[in-house]
Amino acid sequence: MVTESREVMVSSPSSEARSGSRAVERAVAMLACFDDGATDLSLSSLAARTGLPVSSAYRIAQALLRGGLLERVPGGDGYRIGPGLITLAVPPLVRAGVDFCAPQLYALAAGIEITTSLGVVRSGEVLTLFSARPPEKFCEVQLPRGRQPVASSVMGQVMLAFSPSFRAAAPRGAELEQIRRRGFAVAPDASDSSLRAVAVPVFDHMRRPWGAIGVQARRWRLTDAVVRQIVPPMRRAADRIGGGSDRVAIALEISSG
Numbered sequence: 001m002v003t004e005s006r007e008v009m010v011s012s013p014s015s016e017a018r019s020g021s022r023a024v025e026r027a028v029a030m031l032a033c034f035d036d037g038a039t040d041l042s043l044s045s046l047a048a049r050t051g052l053p054v055s056s057a058y059r060i061a062q063a064l065l066r067g068g069l070l071e072r073v074p075g076g077d078g079y080r081i082g083p084g085l086i087t088l089a090v091p092p093l094v095r096a097g098v099d100f101c102a103p104q105l106y107a108l109a110a111g112i113e114i115t116t117s118l119g120v121v122r123s124g125e126v127l128t129l130f131s132a133r134p135p136e137k138f139c140e141v142q143l144p145r146g147r148q149p150v151a152s153s154v155m156g157q158v159m160l161a162f163s164p165s166f167r168a169a170a171p172r173g174a175e176l177e178q179i180r181r182r183g184f185a186v187a188p189d190a191s192d193s194s195l196r197a198v199a200v201p202v203f204d205h206m207r208r209p210w211g212a213i214g215v216q217a218r219r220w221r222l223t224d225a226v227v228r229q230i231v232p233p234m235r236r237a238a239d240r241i242g243g244g245s246d247r248v249a250i251a252l253e254i255s256s257g
Contacts, residue, residue, distance in 0.1 A: 026052060026060050031069060031081075034146075040078035073140065081146050101241050105132035105213070108237040112215070112230040114222075115142035116237070118202070119155040120211045126156040129211075141195055142217055152190035154199040155212035161185065162201045162209040184231050189216060196222040200231065202238045213238050 033041055033049040041049070047057035061079055064070040071082035101118055109116045109132040117131040126148045133142070150156030151172075161179035179185045189195035199214035213234050216222070 023060070026050065026056070027064060027069075030057070030060055030064065034081050040073045040076070040080040040140075042078050046079065102130060102132065104237050104241050105130060108132070108213070108233060109134040111233055113137040114215045114217050114230070116234070117144050117155075117214050118211055118241070119144070119153070119199075119214060121150055121156060121159055124150060126150055126153040126159075126212075139217075141192075142215070144197075144214060144216060145191075148190075153214075154185040154187050154197040154216075155214040157187070158185040158199040158201050158212050159209045162203075183235070186227055188219070194218060198222065198227055198231065198234070200234045200238050203242045205243075211241075213241070 029050045030046055033046055043054060043057055043061060046052075046061060047054045050057060052060070061070060065072070065079075065082070068082045070079045072078070073080055105116045105118060113134045113136060115131055115133050115138060118129045119126045120129060121127075128144050128146050128148075131143055144153075144155075148156065150160060157176065158179055161176040184198060184200045186196065186198045189197050195216050196219045197214060197216035199212045201209040202211040202213060204210050215230065215234070
């Protein structure tokens with residue numbers, strides 16, 4: 001009778017902790033790949049930026065997909081920041097306000113046939129809280145980046161123009177005054193000159209801008225004539241959103257963040 005000897009490998013708690021720590025560090029590194037404003041990245045780009053083998057990058061990307069921190073780009077092979085990351089970044093009170101705003105944004109998007117987005121200023125950047133896609137004529141370029149510098153974003157510019165505290169410190173006072181007189185901001189996209197963007201402010205009951213509604217599209221589509229057509233419904237949507245009963249609470253939460 002032959003007795004078979006087997007060795008059972010048991011991982012020590014310290015080795016498991018190190019392994020878990022490395023996994024977290026790699027996931028954080030993958031999310032950090034989007035810090036430079038990249039809207040979507042392929043798996044090979046994620047692997048190259050993190051220095052990971054493609055197989056490891058794939059496993060981490062799948063875990064982040066399951067958690068909602070990444071999402072697949074529709075119709076393509078790329079990845080982009082998912083809604084779960086925005087949910088973690090935005091206070092619950094603001095998320096409750098987004099739930100109120102979403103129907104207004106979807107109605108506007110369907111009417112003008114361009115994606116409409118709601119943005120707020122936080123820590124010197126414009127944070128896109130929500131984007132509503134139209135049922136028709138949607139394309140990926142209509143989606144703004146999740147975070148943008150205030151000064152280079154039309155949503156940021158329109159909030160600067162209507163906020164006295166921002167205007168006093170702004171180096172482009174004359175430009176902001178022109179936006180204020182016109183009532184909306186329109187400019188080429190700072191990172192892609194083939195795009196054009198338009199934004200209107202969202203005010204609280206004291207006429208303080210706590211957010212902005214923005215749209216962007218190819219310049220050949222967002223002509224001056226189209227801008228003149230879409231600005232009035234954008235303003236009406238901004239008035240409805242700004243007139244919500246809990247908008248002041250959202251503005252206070254944002255300003256204290």
